[in-house]
Amino acid sequence: MHMNTSEPDGAGLRPLSARSVVLSLLLGAHPPELPVKDLVRLVEPFGVGGSTLRAALSRMVAAGDLVRTDAVYGLSDRLLARRRRQDDAVHPGTRAWTGDWEMAVITATGRGPAERAELRTRLTVLRLAELREGVWLRPANLVRPLPDDLCSVGRTYTARPDEPAHELAGRLWPLEAWAATARSLRARVVRVDRPADRLTAFAAVVRHLLTDPVLPPALLPADWPGAALREAYADYRRDLAVSLGLAGTGPCPP
Numbered sequence: 001m002h003m004n005t006s007e008p009d010g011a012g013l014r015p016l017s018a019r020s021v022v023l024s025l026l027l028g029a030h031p032p033e034l035p036v037k038d039l040v041r042l043v044e045p046f047g048v049g050g051s052t053l054r055a056a057l058s059r060m061v062a063a064g065d066l067v068r069t070d071a072v073y074g075l076s077d078r079l080l081a082r083r084r085r086q087d088d089a090v091h092p093g094t095r096a097w098t099g100d101w102e103m104a105v106i107t108a109t110g111r112g113p114a115e116r117a118e119l120r121t122r123l124t125v126l127r128l129a130e131l132r133e134g135v136w137l138r139p140a141n142l143v144r145p146l147p148d149d150l151c152s153v154g155r156t157y158t159a160r161p162d163e164p165a166h167e168l169a170g171r172l173w174p175l176e177a178w179a180a181t182a183r184s185l186r187a188r189v190v191r192v193d194r195p196a197d198r199l200t201a202f203a204a205v206v207r208h209l210l211t212d213p214v215l216p217p218a219l220l221p222a223d224w225p226g227a228a229l230r231e232a233y234a235d236y237r238r239d240l241a242v243s244l245g246l247a248g249t250g251p252c253p254p
Contacts, residue, residue: 016200018056021046023065024199026075027083028237033074045195085125086206090230090237093143097216101161102146106134106154119153127213129172137172139165141216169219181208182225186232198236205233 016024021043026032034042036057040050048056057073060066066073075083104123111119120130126146128136137159146156161168169175185208189201212226220226 016046016196016203018043018048018052019060019065020203021048021196021199022053022056022060022073023075023079024203026066026073027079027086028241031074032080032083033069033072036071036073039073046199047196085210090209090234092212092214094141094214094216095143097139097141097218099160099165100140101137101159101165102128102140102142103135103137103157103159104128104146104150104154105157106136108153111153122147125210129213131172137161138213139169139216139219142214166219169213169215173213173215175213175215175221175224178208178212179221179223179225182229186225186229189232189236199240202233202236205229209233 022039025039025042026034036054039057040053043053057066057068061068061073064076065079067076068074106119123130123136126138126144127142128138130136134154140158150156185201185205189198189205192198192201209226209229214226217224
């Protein structure tokens, strides 16, 4: 399955709502909670007023995005899991590649469209790619096991495909398209300077990093921009944390 990453310059730069600004701040705060008086101060540079913020907070609590304790708002468990995924996007754990591939073969039948879509999303988040229907794989260079519950829908294997690894990786992931979008995003974050525009641009950076296959260096095209894009994002988080007076590593664009 190929990722649709061949976006033109500026694609994926969706304007951020009050909800997105709040989430970006809480996703980066450590611990992930802030008093409402601090949120009022922190969202102002992003063009969000106090009444708009309070309305957004009420909707987010009702939707299960946030939990409220007195006048302090914190992330729900679901959003905490999202923060862990974002942290992994910036600092994915890798190990030396020995030539082995992870393979998941889906054998379960009788699942509805929603269940199939949810499983595809989970496998994609694990940075597996679909070779053909029901067969997902990737080089075994990530420091993370495949979830045990995959056994309820299929089988997992360690494999050594006959096809040359470099050619197989090129068929599974649109590497040149991903790299082109990464370079476009990196150029854009250098050009913008307004806080709201930079937050919007780095939100697109995070979404793009989440689709990085994180392949072994031997399987990547020359001048792969993944590390440079991660470094730019990490620098932004640190700089924004300092400017906003937040503890920890800084806000994570949603």
